[in-house]
Amino acid sequence: DTGVSQNPRHKITKRGQNVTFRCDPISEHNRLYWYRQTLGQGPEFLTYFQNEAQLEKSRLLSDRFSAERPKGSFSTLEIQRTEQGDSAMYLCASVGPSDNSPLHFGNGTRLTVT
Amino acid sequence: DAKTTQPNSMESNEEEPVHLPCNHSTISGTDYIHWYRQLPSQGPEYVIHGLTSNVNNRMASLAIAEDRKSSTLILHRATLRDAAVYYCILRAARGGAGGTSYGKLTFGQGTILTVHP
Numbered sequence: 001d002t003g004v005s006q007n008p009r010h011k012i013t014k015r016g017q018n019v020t021f022r023c024d025p026i027s028e029h030n031r032l033y034w035y036r037q038t039l040g041q042g043p044e045f046l047t048y049f050q051n052e053a054q055l056e057k058s059r060l061l062s063d064r065f066s067a068e069r070p071k072g073s074f075s076t077l078e079i080q081r082t083e084q085g086d087s088a089m090y091l092c093a094s095v096g097p098s099d100n101s102p103l104h105f106g107n108g109t110r111l112t113v114t
Numbered sequence: 115d116a117k118t119t120q121p122n123s124m125e126s127n128e129e130e131p132v133h134l135p136c137n138h139s140t141i142s143g144t145d146y147i148h149w150y151r152q153l154p155s156q157g158p159e160y161v162i163h164g165l166t167s168n169v170n171n172r173m174a175s176l177a178i179a180e181d182r183k184s185s186t187l188i189l190h191r192a193t194l195r196d197a198a199v200y201y202c203i204l205r206a207a208r209g210g211a212g213g214t215s216y217g218k219l220t221f222g223q224g225t226i227l228t229v230h231p
Contacts, residue, residue: 004157031217042201042221043158056218091157095217099207100146103219105157 002026004106006092012112013082020078021109025094032075033103034067035091036060043091049075082113118202123226126192134187134225136202141182145204148219149176149187153198158221161187163205192229199224 005024013019025032030051035043046065048056051072061067064082069075079086089110093103119137126132138147148163162169162176164185169176175188189196201224205217 033218035221040223042199042223043219045218045220048218093157100163100205100217102148102160102163103150103158103217105159107155107157 004092004094004104006106006109008109009107010110012114015082015084015113017082018078018080019082019111020076021090023075023077023092023106025074025092026104029094029096029104030072031095031097032069033093034075034077035093037089037091037108084113087111087113118204118222120200120202120222120225122223123228125228125230127230128194129191132189132192132196132227134200134227135184136186137184138202138204139183141204144207146207147176147178147185148203148205149174150201150203150219151198152201152224158201161200194229194231197227197229199226
């Protein structure tokens with residue numbers, strides 16, 4: 001399977017713990033996006049990378065959230081001191097350099113904070 | 115970002131055509147019209163996109179109004195596997211208003227399509 005891979009698929013954690021999610025984009029896709037989706041809502045943009053550079057962060061991305069893409073390949077999203085409101089599906093998408101190439105989404109990591 | 119308006123839900127019968135409408139009256143000249151769908155427990159999936167002319171692919175057809183203020187996604191023969199949330203999204207082209215985040219998708223709530231057997 002050469003699609004976008006996200007791990008883990010599910011994560012249950014206690015409030016106050018730190019969690020980290022990983023996204024492996026389609027190889028040679030230089031652009032990568034993170035989104036968050038809560039029940040009944042469309043995905044909300046969190047942050048965008050072009051290669052290893054983080055070019056945009058949503059105001060939804062509080063200082064407890066950090067994302068990296070150290071070598072311009074895989075990316076990680078870390079949430080520190082999780083809160084119950086962080087419970088959501090976290091989606092990653094990648095896209096190639098051509099204008100209007102479609103975004104390819106992974107199947108997400110579902111986070112439950114208890 | 116320019117906004118789109120879609121009905122909250124629609125229903126169809128299996129093997130019948132489905133027309134999913136989308137209004138985007140504030141579309142700019144450089145915005146492409148994209149459609150994605152999201153099946154339960156999966157990430158969104160690209161369906162089709164267009165700028166001015168109608169478009170066809172193996173999944174669907176996209177009919178774009180002459181003034182570009184509305185569009186319609188057409189599923190020619192709905193199947194049970196087409197039951198999903200369908201999102202109509204305006205996406206800035208490079209050199210448009212997107213800036214460093216060109217290509218970013220801004221999702222609305224979409225249309226929940228139910229297909230009856």
